[in-house]
Amino acid sequence: MARELFRFKGGVHPPDHKAESNARPIHAAPIPRQLVIPVRQHIGNPAKPVVDVGDTVRTGQLIAAADGTISAAVHASSSGTVVAVEPRVLPHASGLPDLCIVIDTDGRDEWVERTPLDYRAMPAADLRMKLRDMGLAGLGGAVFPSAVKLDAGPAQICPLLILNGGECEPWITCDDVLMRHHADDIMRGAAIMRHLLGSTEVLVGIEDNKPEALAAMREAAARLEFAVEVVAVPSVYPGGGAKQMIETLTGRQVPSGKLSTDIGIQVFNVGTAHALARAVLHGEPMIERLVTVTGHVLRPQNFRVRIGTPMQTLIDLAGDREGATGVLMGGPMMGLVMPNSHVPVVKATNCILVQSRELFPAPPAALPCIRCTRCADVCPAELQPQELFRFAKAGDFGRAQEYHLFDCIECGCCTYVCPSHIPLVAYYRYGKSEIWAREREKRAADLARERHEFRQFRLEREKVEKAAKLAAKAAAARAQAAQDQARRVAPATDAPATATPDAAAGGTGEADAKKAIIAAALARAQAKKAQSAPKNTGQLSPEQQRAIDEIEARRAKIRELARKPLESETENP
Amino acid sequence: MTDTSAPGRDSVTRIMAWVLGALVPGIAAHVWLFGPAILITLALATVTAVAAEAAMLRARGYPLRPFLFDLSAVVTAWLLALSLPPLAPWWLIVTGVLAAIVVAKHLYGGLGQNIFNPAMVGYAVLIVSFPAQMTQWAGPLELTGTSLTLNESATLIFGGELPRARLDAVTMATPLDTLRTGLLQQLTVDETLRQPIFGTLGGVGFEWLAVAFWVGGLILWARRIIGWQVPMAFLAGIVLAAGLLHFADAGRYGSPLFHFFAPSVALAAFFIATDPVSGATTPRGKLIFGFGAGVLTIVIRTWGGFPDGVAFAILLMNLAVPLIDQTTQPRIYGETRTGREPRA
Numbered sequence: 001m002a003r004e005l006f007r008f009k010g011g012v013h014p015p016d017h018k019a020e021s022n023a024r025p026i027h028a029a030p031i032p033r034q035l036v037i038p039v040r041q042h043i044g045n046p047a048k049p050v051v052d053v054g055d056t057v058r059t060g061q062l063i064a065a066a067d068g069t070i071s072a073a074v075h076a077s078s079s080g081t082v083v084a085v086e087p088r089v090l091p092h093a094s095g096l097p098d099l100c101i102v103i104d105t106d107g108r109d110e111w112v113e114r115t116p117l118d119y120r121a122m123p124a125a126d127l128r129m130k131l132r133d134m135g136l137a138g139l140g141g142a143v144f145p146s147a148v149k150l151d152a153g154p155a156q157i158c159p160l161l162i163l164n165g166g167e168c169e170p171w172i173t174c175d176d177v178l179m180r181h182h183a184d185d186i187m188r189g190a191a192i193m194r195h196l197l198g199s200t201e202v203l204v205g206i207e208d209n210k211p212e213a214l215a216a217m218r219e220a221a222a223r224l225e226f227a228v229e230v231v232a233v234p235s236v237y238p239g240g241g242a243k244q245m246i247e248t249l250t251g252r253q254v255p256s257g258k259l260s261t262d263i264g265i266q267v268f269n270v271g272t273a274h275a276l277a278r279a280v281l282h283g284e285p286m287i288e289r290l291v292t293v294t295g296h297v298l299r300p301q302n303f304r305v306r307i308g309t310p311m312q313t314l315i316d317l318a319g320d321r322e323g324a325t326g327v328l329m330g331g332p333m334m335g336l337v338m339p340n341s342h343v344p345v346v347k348a349t350n351c352i353l354v355q356s357r358e359l360f361p362a363p364p365a366a367l368p369c370i371r372c373t374r375c376a377d378v379c380p381a382e383l384q385p386q387e388l389f390r391f392a393k394a395g396d397f398g399r400a401q402e403y404h405l406f407d408c409i410e411c412g413c414c415t416y417v418c419p420s421h422i423p424l425v426a427y428y429r430y431g432k433s434e435i436w437a438r439e440r441e442k443r444a445a446d447l448a449r450e451r452h453e454f455r456q457f458r459l460e461r462e463k464v465e466k467a468a469k470l471a472a473k474a475a476a477a478r479a480q481a482a483q484d485q486a487r488r489v490a491p492a493t494d495a496p497a498t499a500t501p502d503a504a505a506g507g508t509g510e511a512d513a514k515k516a517i518i519a520a521a522l523a524r525a526q527a528k529k530a531q532s533a534p535k536n537t538g539q540l541s542p543e544q545q546r547a548i549d550e551i552e553a554r555r556a557k558i559r560e561l562a563r564k565p566l567e568s569e570t571e572n573p
Numbered sequence: 574m575t576d577t578s579a580p581g582r583d584s585v586t587r588i589m590a591w592v593l594g595a596l597v598p599g600i601a602a603h604v605w606l607f608g609p610a611i612l613i614t615l616a617l618a619t620v621t622a623v624a625a626e627a628a629m630l631r632a633r634g635y636p637l638r639p640f641l642f643d644l645s646a647v648v649t650a651w652l653l654a655l656s657l658p659p660l661a662p663w664w665l666i667v668t669g670v671l672a673a674i675v676v677a678k679h680l681y682g683g684l685g686q687n688i689f690n691p692a693m694v695g696y697a698v699l700i701v702s703f704p705a706q707m708t709q710w711a712g713p714l715e716l717t718g719t720s721l722t723l724n725e726s727a728t729l730i731f732g733g734e735l736p737r738a739r740l741d742a743v744t745m746a747t748p749l750d751t752l753r754t755g756l757l758q759q760l761t762v763d764e765t766l767r768q769p770i771f772g773t774l775g776g777v778g779f780e781w782l783a784v785a786f787w788v789g790g791l792i793l794w795a796r797r798i799i800g801w802q803v804p805m806a807f808l809a810g811i812v813l814a815a816g817l818l819h820f821a822d823a824g825r826y827g828s829p830l831f832h833f834f835a836p837s838v839a840l841a842a843f844f845i846a847t848d849p850v851s852g853a854t855t856p857r858g859k860l861i862f863g864f865g866a867g868v869l870t871i872v873i874r875t876w877g878g879f880p881d882g883v884a885f886a887i888l889l890m891n892l893a894v895p896l897i898d899q900t901t902q903p904r905i906y907g908e909t910r911t912g913r914e915p916r917a
Contacts, residue, residue, distance in 0.1 A: 009906070243906065256907035365639055367585050368685030372849040373800075374583070382906045386854055387898075404905050419583040420685075 003231055006251035008244045010380040011236040012413045014170050014333065016209055021292050021300035022173035026181055028304045029291075029317060031078045035103045035308030036344040037063065038090050042137040043144045044070030049101055055082045059111045060285050063101050066132045072145045073135045077287040077306035080105035091311070091329045091346055095339035103308070114283030119192050124151075127196065127280075134279045135286040135347075140164060140242075140269030141330065143348045146276065149268070150196045153261055157198035162249060162267045163190055165206040165213060166233065166240025169331030172351040174290035175270050177302045179206065179213035182274055183220035189273030190228060192280050197266055202228045204270070205245045207235040237333060238411040242267040244380055256407055271350075291349055293318040295328075296356035305345050311352050312341040325360070328353040332360065333412040367420040375414035375424060381407045385414040389424050392431035397438065400431050408432075474546050585684075589644035591798045592844065595789035596651055599840070602785035603659070606713050606778040608720030610659040613730050614666055615651060621670040622650035629679035645684055649673050652692035652844055656837070656884070657699070658710045660721070660744065663731050665706050669695035689891045690851045696884040708880055710747045713778025748779055749835065750880050752827055761824040782836040790843025802859035803852060804842040810867020811838055818875060832871065841870070841883040851891045857901040858894075866890045 040046035047064035057063060057076040064074040080103045087097035119127055128147040136146035152158040163186065167175040179186065190202055204221070206214050214232055221228040233239055233248045243254050246265055254260045260267060268276075271290065278284045287307055291314060294300035298319025305314060311327060328335035329349055345352075375385035383404055391400035405428060414424045603611040626646035630637050653669050673695030681687040700707045721729065721739075729735050746754065793799045811832050818826035832838055846852065846866050853862035866886045873882025 253907045256905065258907070364584070367639060367643060368683065370585060370588075370645075370685045370850050371852070371854050372588065373854045376854065377800075380906065382903060384854065384902065403902070404908075407905055407907070417583060419585045419588050421584070 003229065003249075004251075005231070005233060005248055007234070008236075008239070008247040008380055009382050010378045010413060011238060011244075012378050012416050013235075014237055014416060016235065017171045017294070018173050018176065018209060020171070021294040021302060022176045022180075022210075024299070024301035026177055026290065026302050026304055027317070029306070029309060029314055031105050031107065031109060031306055032309050032313050033105060034083075034310075035077050035080070035105060035306065036088050036100045036310070037074055037077060037103065037308040038088075038098055038100045038344070038346055039064040039074055040098055041074065041143060041307070041347040042072045043142060044068070044072070044148075046099065047071060047074045049085050049099070051082050051085070051101065053082055053085060056080070057082060057103060059109050060114065060287060061112045062133070062285075063103075066135075066145075069132075070145055070148055071132065072137045072147070073133045073285070074101070075135055075285040075287050076101075076103055077308045078103070078105045079108055079110040089339050089343055091336065091338055091343040091349060100344075116283050117280045119195060119280050124196055131276070131279060134284075136272070136276060136279055137286065137347050138269055139271035139275060139289055139347065139350065140240075141334070141348060141350060143346075146268070146272055149266060150193060152197050152266075158261055158264055158266045159198075159200050160250070160265045161190065161194055161197055161199035161202045162245060162265060163202070163204040163270050163273055164240060164242060164245050164267050165204055165210070165217065165270045166245055167210070168207060168235065168237045168240035169333055169335075169351075170237070171294050171353050172292050172331050173294075174292045174302050174350050176210050176213050178274055178290050179210070179270055180216050183213075183216040184223070185277045186217070186270050186273045187220045187224055187228065188281060189268075189275070189277035191224070191226070192276055193266075193268060193273060194226065199266070202226070203249050204228060204230045205233045205249050206230065207239060208232040209235040237413065238380055238409070241380065241409060241411060243409070256404070286347060289345075289347060289349070291345055292351040293354075294351065295354040296321055296324050296359055297354050305349075307347060308344045310342045310344055311338065311349075314345070314352055315341060315354060321354075321356075323356050323358075324354050325357055326355040328355060333416065334410060363421045363423075366422045369420055369422060372419060374417040374419065378413040378417050380411060380413065381409055383408060385424055385428075388431070389422065389427050392427040395434075397431055397435050401435060405431055405435070471546055474549070585643045585645065588798055589648050591793060591796055592648050593644065593651060595793045595798075596655065596786075596844065598785040598788045599655065599782060599836075602782045603655070606782055607659050607710075608726065609723045610721055610726035610730065611654070613723070613726055614654045614657060614659055614661065617663060617666050617730070618650035618654040618670050619647055621667050622646040622674050625671055625674040626679075629675055629683070633679065633683065635683070640684060643684065646674055646678075649678070649691045649695075652840070653695045655840060656692065656696050658707060660709060660726065660729055661706055662729075665699060665703055666730075668702075669699045671695075672698040685850055687850055688894070690845060690848050690887050692848075693845060693884040693887045693891075697888060700879055700881075700884065704879070708746065708750055709744050710750075712744060747880070748831075749837070749874070752831075753880065779836050780834045783834045783839040786836055786839035786843060790839065793843060793847075799843065799847040800859065802856060803847045803863040806860040806863030807842040807846045807867040808833065808838070810864040810869075811842075811871060812867075814868040814871035818871070826875065832874075837881055837883050838870070841866070841887065845883065846887055846890075851887075851894065853894050853897045853901070855898055855901040855903055857903065858897040861897050861901065862890050862894065865893065 039049060045067040048067050049064045051057060051063045056079075058079045059076060061076045062073055063076050063082070066073045082101060083104045084100075084102040086100065086102070088100040088102070089095065090098050090100070092098070117127065117130060122130075128150055131150065132145060132147040137143040138146055138149070165175055165179050167173070190204075193199070194202055204217055206217060208214070214230060217230045221230050231249060233245070238244055239248060242260065245267060246260055247253055250265065252263055252265070254263060254265075275286050275289070279286065288304055289307065290302050291305045292300075292302050293314045297315060298321055301318060303314055303317065311329075315324075315327070324341075327338040327341045328351075329338055330336060330351055331353060335351070335353060369386055369389060371386050373384075373386060375389075376383070379385055381404070385408075387403050388400055388405055388408065391397070391403065392405070397405075408425075408428045410425050410428060412425050415422070418424060600611060600615065623641065623646055627637055627641060630640050650670055650673075653673055654666065657666060657669065673691035677689050677691035677694035678684070678687050681689070721735075725735060725739070729740070790799070790804060794801060794804070812829040815827065815829035815832045819828050842863075846863055853859050866883075866889075869886035869889055870882040873879065873885050877885070879885070
């Protein structure tokens, strides 16, 4: 088929190491004696446990329910007894424990009743809810809840559905063998996706280093009643990234900060399509997946594994060898270093890569960046990794964000080509987590500041209210005083005119006359005072007046205090 | 670190080794055309550079092993040595290398931190300080008919005396100098070019040295050690600027072909302007950097007071790198120049 393909920018060609594990048939791993099943295996809210210690559970029974829209339920991978609901160390980069449901299996593997769904007859929303409750999450690596991705949004239609069989990461072959041996189930899953998304075109992108998978998928596509085009795409890492697959097949780029559905495209991993078919057509929740066990083991191969199986069990099955130096979950480019080999397989575990000194020699010490820009040449996000590194290292996270740090997909191409052997992706992860931490801190600080500001405002308001009350009181008192004085002074003001004749009249009102003279003097003094008083105090507001009064009162008090000791001294020599 | 992305096989040492290897054709041509003196210059420069590098690493408290073996100091030494007159006295070479390694490289923070091209800083220091010694080139064997033996060269370089006649027999002005002198003497370019030092493409002998540098440069490009942007833009800048001048007044300005086949231009285009540390990093930035350096080289050659303009052109463009990089940030995946919309 001569479909025009497009070359995304960047990418590298690391040795693919697929042949080690893809030739052997899929082997069903035995159910281990104990399963450790984390409640957080997907992106979004962790599931909420619905079982208690001591409960007996059956295979496929719900043990933790989805919490909110972006979440996925968790099920018992086999029948047995819940022996613990507690934090355990998980396959996560942090190595931090998270809540797990631990089941001692009974070896009988008794299923709950499985009811296939007639997806064509169900309302789409109900079906999606059902899928969420069956724990469907993307098996390509990001483990995003599938039910959310199967919602085409307000448009109700997503014209192009892409099944991603790229599997570009070296060493991993679980999608390869799945396509070889279960192509029909994958296509059935595609039919359900197509139904939910209203897609009119279905493409399957498979890297051309998997000819057997391509052939099997083409055969399966030919048996379908709708058109599915299986396209061989060039093997370039990270050609299996969703955005890269979209560009390779359509020549279009997902706008920065948007979703592929915004341009009418949705991408699912082939493993997710298979799991969807098992869930809908067979009523099986997501309790198992294919896992490649490869690297430093005797018989690298793919296992069908129940979620919660310890990784070491699988390594033993594949033939443990002396000289292992560590375990990666995923491939060498994007994989995570496991805290130990006993952490459980989760929905995201596509590969267990056992490292040895021969296969993965310790990288030489990092040298300074020489700005050769080989990283920029291979960056599929078309970033300037050397600048991001410089900013992240210098702690200049603002600039790092300006240079689109969050568009980095952490594919590791830059680290792969860096001649100075700088662990670039580690710096970007560090930068991102620092920015997240600072944003959290900033939010907390904002909250604290708002609280503080409100407190200040409240205190101010109370002060004003109090002041207003005091002012009212003072004004009332002054009004009273003024009234009193007015009553006293009123006769005195016109006294000079009348007093002299009175005095001249003699005798009768000597005391009155004296009083009148004093009053007149007071009046003159007052008039004089008024004249010499500062001009700008003429029109005092009640508040200013109150402030002045307060000050005067304080001064008076101080004067009084200053005089007192003297008095006491004189009194008590 | 949780990062597992495996580093590949590339290394700074490998890159530097390829650069050194690509210089070998040029060195061979040098020996063939001008005699074995360059080998002494190269050896002296290398020893000085490695010693200075080790001393500076020790002084700055850095481990010797990874940094000495990255070969970057040797590359600097060779590039400077190849820019100097082959019969330059030992102290000139040592001074230049020390200026390059100690000042331009380590005082600016060492590998990856220097904003100026160390070899060009060394060259600039020398040409400003010792202009006389910097112009005394050995003439091409083809014209002089004789060249100094290794012994004679060593004697001359390390301060010994040679008979005046012997010295005069082997040294002569470079074609670029001859052209400048000719212009000062009011000769036209045509008249100057009739002098024996000029051959079919450029200077006799010098043109073959240029070809040898071209060969090395193309090897580096084929091996993806260098990109095409800087050399092509640099050469474009040279040809365009020289071509415009030549077109305006062919009597006064040499043809672009003459500049194109000058060894200094070839060395600069493929080995010096391509220094990643002090150069621009964005694709468009590399074009601007190379083009600017090319144009400035011609401008300085034409109107400047020094016999060659490459070093100052590169240093001036080094200064502009932060601005160039900042203003030429490329579009990222999923973004257009006008906004965040899909391509296609």
